Every structure is written in C-alpha cells, then in structure tokens.
Amino acid sequence: MDQPALPPILVGKAITTETSGLVHLLPRYGNRHGLVAGATGTGKTVTLMTLAEGFSRIGVPVFLADVKGDVAGLAVPGTMNDKIQQRIAEMGITDYRSEGSPTIFWDLYGKNGHPVRATVSEIGPTLLGRMLELNDTQEGVLEIVFKLADDNGWLLLDLKDLRALLSHVSDNRKEISTTYGLVSTQSIGAIQRALLQIEQQGGDAFFAEPALELADLMRTTIDGRGMISILAADQLILKPRLYSSFLLWLLSELFETLPEVGDLDKPKLVFVFDEAHLLFDDAPPALQQRIEQVVRLIRSKGVGVYFCSQFPDDVPDNILGQLGNRVQHALRAFTPRDQKAVKTAAETFVPNPALNVAQVISQLGTGEALVSMLMDKGVPMPVERTLIAPPRCRMGSITDAERAQVRAGSPVGAKYDRSIDRESASEMLAARHAAADPAQAPASARATAQADNGGIGQSIKDAVFGTSRRQGMVESMAKQTARTVGSQLGRQILRGIMGGIFGGKR
Known part of the structure; x- marks a missing residue:
C-alpha cells in the first residue's frame, strides 16, 4: 500500500505583481541543499527557524548553530501578537498554533547544552x-x-x-x-x-570522551517529529577557525558514515551551516574543491546542507550552483561590495518577467524575501517576492530556567553530561x-x-x-x-x- 505523500513545508506567500499563492519547499527535494542570505536584521534567522520547524514536523532531524542566542527559541512556544496575527491573515493560514519543537541543546564548552566531544x-x-x-x-x-x-x-x-x-x-x-x-x-x-x-x-x-555519535543528531520523537539539535555558538563564533573546523568535522563524519540511499521522500537530516563565509575564508582552491565534492555527493546519502550568510557570493560559484532552494533577504547596495552582491543574487535566480530582481532586492522589508524552490522534477521555480511565514516558536532567546527544563528532559543527557577518562x-x-x-x-x-x-x-x-x-x-x-x-x-x-x-x- 502506497504511503501518503508528505505535506510540503510552507515557506511563505508570493506577492509578486502578477502572482499570488503559497510557496512551499517539497520534502523530496530537501536534500538538494539551499541558501538563506541577506543583510543583518532582514530576517534570515526567522526564515531558518520556519524551515527547521517545517522539517521537524515531517520527521526530519535538523542540526543548526545558534550564533546569536535567539535560535534557542525553537524549543518553546511563541506568543501571539498583532504582527503575527496580521501576517497569518495576509497569508490565509488556517492551521497556525503556537508550539515549540523537540530540541536538544549542545555546547562545546558544556555550559548551555550537553557537551560535544571528540577524541x-x-x-x-x-x-x-x-x-x-x-x-x-x-x-x-x-x-x-x-x-x-x-x-x-x-x-x-x-x-x-x-x-x-x-x-x-x-x-x-x-x-x-x-x-x-x-x-x-x-x-x-x-x-x-x-x-x-x-x-x-x-x-x-x-x-x-564520550565522543558524539551521529545517531544522536538524527533522532525522532515517539510521535514522529524530528529532533532539532541546536549548538550554542555565541562564544564559539568568537574563535572562527575552531567553529568552522568543528562543523566541517561533523559534515565529513556524515559524509563518511552514512550509506548511499539515493533520493528519498524526505531527507534523513538537514544540516545548517550558519556564517558560511567562515568556511571559505582563506581556503585554498584544493579545499574548496573538496568541499564542493562533499556537498555534491552527500545529497545521495539523504543529507541536505543549507548555507546561511550575508552575501550569496560568500559561497563559491561551484558550490552556489548546487544549492537548489534559495531564500534571499534584502541587500543594501551602499558600497561596491554590496552592489556586486546584488548583481550576483540577481543572476543566480530563475528570471520572473514580472519581477526586476536587481531593483527589488534592495527594497525588501523585514520578513520579505526573494524565494525560488525546486518544483516537480527538480526544476527551480521562477523567483517570487515572498512574505515569509512566521514560525510557531518564540522569536527570541529563552531564559536559563527554560533551557534547564529542556536539558532535564533530554534523551541524551545521561550519556554525555559526564565525561570519562x-x-x-x-x-x-x-x-x-x-x-x-x-x-x-x-x-x-x-x-x-x-x-x-x-x-x-x-x-x-x-x-x-x-x-x-x-x-x-x-x-x-x-x-x-x-x-x-x-x-x-x-x-x-x-x-x-x-x-x-x-x-x-x-
């Protein structure tokens, strides 16, 4: 008997002049990787939270770093306010409810999450x-x-x-x-x-020891939701080489350990690489070539890699071309560097006759983005100006008491909280x-x-x-x-x- 099709992940609502309608990410193309880019304060983090929640609801585990401390809000329900109510009404969402996602907190230093160790x-x-x-x-x-x-x-x-x-x-x-x-x-x-x-x-x-086991990043709950693993990185990001090297280690472990599975109805894991420019800063061509190879091959192992950075050209062209799902928030063309980034972003989207991407990209408001997702047969959709759907969780940091409560109910605390020698x-x-x-x-x-x-x-x-x-x-x-x-x-x-x-x- 055929399994029912998985519901698509709601990204937002298109508001292009001649187009309207909801924009979705299809689960079967979640392993085709993605990019979330935009200037500081334009809504990248909220978009990542919306995507993480969506993947979790269909049973896909997610790993992402919390660079600023606000991604931890995924663990607790949000609070309804006028802005969220207005956005829900504009998009015509009828099944919205405030809720947190099943979450595991991790921390290399063991302070704001379970210790992450490797030998x-x-x-x-x-x-x-x-x-x-x-x-x-x-x-x-x-x-x-x-x-x-x-x-x-x-x-x-x-x-x-x-x-x-x-x-x-x-x-x-x-x-x-x-x-x-x-x-x-x-x-x-x-x-x-x-x-x-x-x-x-x-x-x-x-x-x-005990060293981190990948299986603990790929957990699901009894009711079938994917666990969201959040790495506390507000202090780790101050040491960019250690931060990027640690995430490279995880990505490589996934690449080497997981078996080939081909195209599935949904990814086995979604891996979010925030502050992606740190991965490529001062990287020699040989290293970039290897990373490109991993990004290309890890798709067949059921892992989707989503890069997040301010500018799309923070990611080398050979890797950028492999990122099928794109969300581009506003860029302000104040400097030659900004103008180059705007041009790069405009050139990487499938054109939409009703949309001047180079012009619109600097006019986007907070919570708006230019979006292009893969459609049937893996064909990218024409770019749409989109209102991003609000996440159901809290859009902000959590208290120490709330974090402690989540850690107390963690399924891996007994395994990792005590080191061995x-x-x-x-x-x-x-x-x-x-x-x-x-x-x-x-x-x-x-x-x-x-x-x-x-x-x-x-x-x-x-x-x-x-x-x-x-x-x-x-x-x-x-x-x-x-x-x-x-x-x-x-x-x-x-x-x-x-x-x-x-x-x-x-």
Whole structure:
C-alpha cells in the first residue's frame, strides 16, 4: 500500500505583481541543499527557524548553530501578537498554533547544552592542524605523531595523550626521524604552544570522551517529529577557525558514515551551516574543491546542507550552483561590495518577467524575501517576492530556567553530561617508562607496569575486552573498522575524519 505523500513545508506567500499563492519547499527535494542570505536584521534567522520547524514536523532531524542566542527559541512556544496575527491573515493560514519543537541543546564548552566531544584520534592530524593553525612543516610532524601512535597501538583520546606523545617524540627524536621522517624540536615546540593556546580556549573539554555519535543528531520523537539539535555558538563564533573546523568535522563524519540511499521522500537530516563565509575564508582552491565534492555527493546519502550568510557570493560559484532552494533577504547596495552582491543574487535566480530582481532586492522589508524552490522534477521555480511565514516558536532567546527544563528532559543527557577518562596513550607511555626505570616513575605508572608484568590471564582479558576505563582490542578494532571502511575517499588519509574534504598529505 502506497504511503501518503508528505505535506510540503510552507515557506511563505508570493506577492509578486502578477502572482499570488503559497510557496512551499517539497520534502523530496530537501536534500538538494539551499541558501538563506541577506543583510543583518532582514530576517534570515526567522526564515531558518520556519524551515527547521517545517522539517521537524515531517520527521526530519535538523542540526543548526545558534550564533546569536535567539535560535534557542525553537524549543518553546511563541506568543501571539498583532504582527503575527496580521501576517497569518495576509497569508490565509488556517492551521497556525503556537508550539515549540523537540530540541536538544549542545555546547562545546558544556555550559548551555550537553557537551560535544571528540577524541584526538577522530579529529585526525589534518583537521587538528587546521584548528591549531599549524604550517605545513608542523602539520607534517603532527602526522608523524599520529602514525607513531597507530603503529604502537597508543590511543589518542585527549590533549593529555597528545602532549605525552609529543614529549616521547622529542625524547626519541633521532630514532623516530630515521624511521618516519625528520622531526625538529622547533616544530614540536610550536605544536605544544598551540595546544596550550587551545587548552586556554576550552579545547581540553572538547577533546574527550564520550565522543558524539551521529545517531544522536538524527533522532525522532515517539510521535514522529524530528529532533532539532541546536549548538550554542555565541562564544564559539568568537574563535572562527575552531567553529568552522568543528562543523566541517561533523559534515565529513556524515559524509563518511552514512550509506548511499539515493533520493528519498524526505531527507534523513538537514544540516545548517550558519556564517558560511567562515568556511571559505582563506581556503585554498584544493579545499574548496573538496568541499564542493562533499556537498555534491552527500545529497545521495539523504543529507541536505543549507548555507546561511550575508552575501550569496560568500559561497563559491561551484558550490552556489548546487544549492537548489534559495531564500534571499534584502541587500543594501551602499558600497561596491554590496552592489556586486546584488548583481550576483540577481543572476543566480530563475528570471520572473514580472519581477526586476536587481531593483527589488534592495527594497525588501523585514520578513520579505526573494524565494525560488525546486518544483516537480527538480526544476527551480521562477523567483517570487515572498512574505515569509512566521514560525510557531518564540522569536527570541529563552531564559536559563527554560533551557534547564529542556536539558532535564533530554534523551541524551545521561550519556554525555559526564565525561570519562580511559587508559590511553599518556598512561601507556607512563607505564612503559616505569617498566624501563621503576625508580623514576610515579606510583600509578608503577602499578600499571606491575599489572602488565603479573596477573597474565586478567591482563590478557582486560586487553582484549577492556575495562570500565580502558578500551579493549575488540571495541577498538570495531570502532576503527566502522570509521574507516565506509568510503574509499575517507581511506585516503590516516584518519577517516575529513576524508571527504581534505585530501590528506603524505
């Protein structure tokens, strides 16, 4: 028996001179990606909230960053006022009601949401080098460090592990340089200083366990609504390289982990990349080419990527051409930069004879936009001047008490709110040094070394199956296999992470 067609997502109402009617986003084309652009204060955030609510209602999980703190309003019902009442009447909406959406709050720093963590091993040398702003030589040394950890079975979970391994490499620099390539003390020192800086910025909380599992970003509720994951980014955005690198990591993980599914009746996940210009600022052509490849291919895995930025030309042309669903809010043509952006926006829409896009784009009021969505057979509709539908949630920030209430009812709080510290490279190296020179080793390292020398049966059991603090070989091999087997592209670099975006250096 055929499943009933999913209802389209209401975007707004066309008010072009010779056209009127509701404008929708068709769920089956939600994975064809999109762009929401416009000057500050023109309504981009409200448009994103309207789209997020719409996807959630049809069972599509959404991930988006809350750069200004007002996206959190998605979690609580809105309050009816005269402006909303007027907009509803103008659009002829009959089923509007105030309601919040099922929401999970996340925060890299663990303050305004559940902590988001990843292990050093998962991030990998290429992306970590980008986060630390290393040069090519320093990044090459970092790759040697990761290779050495792989060859010796030393788990790199947190920054403490990486520091211990850097010290080991420094102490054994000549031997390691002979086997793996030249390692200089200057490069090691530079990496250690960069680690200190990122620790002071709170990075030590991010590099830890339990690591974020993608399945927790793709949850649905019992009644079939998609969970909206909101990343608190008001502080994170102050560190643009860390912000963009983190979102790239998530996008790459999705690319590598999810199976090919082709075109579905709705996306499996919608991923919103706010402040998209940070992704491409100072990005070399090779990086842009990789990102273009991921955006093009991830569609077949059921993921829709929606970029949000002030200007449409913040997104490179090759990627802009792949964004099928467009919402362009007002641009003010005050400067040559603005005038160029207006021209770019006008040229990227399907023309409408009743609309002078270049002229109208600077005349749009708050809550209005030029909209072009994909219609049947994936054909983009002619651009329409559109009144954007109001979201049902609160259009603004929420209180600390409301945020705490949402977190208290979260389905993942028990899983992520408490960190764990398993035995990994730092403990393994300490035990190794203790075995070599017991008198100079701390008591904990001597105990570990003694355990390795005695109780052989239990030691073998712990090594294979793990303990409460230590990952066993079975678990380690299973995770490593799951992360690296997924895609041929991802296996081109030592770590699967960013395989779809960065080519990796050799």
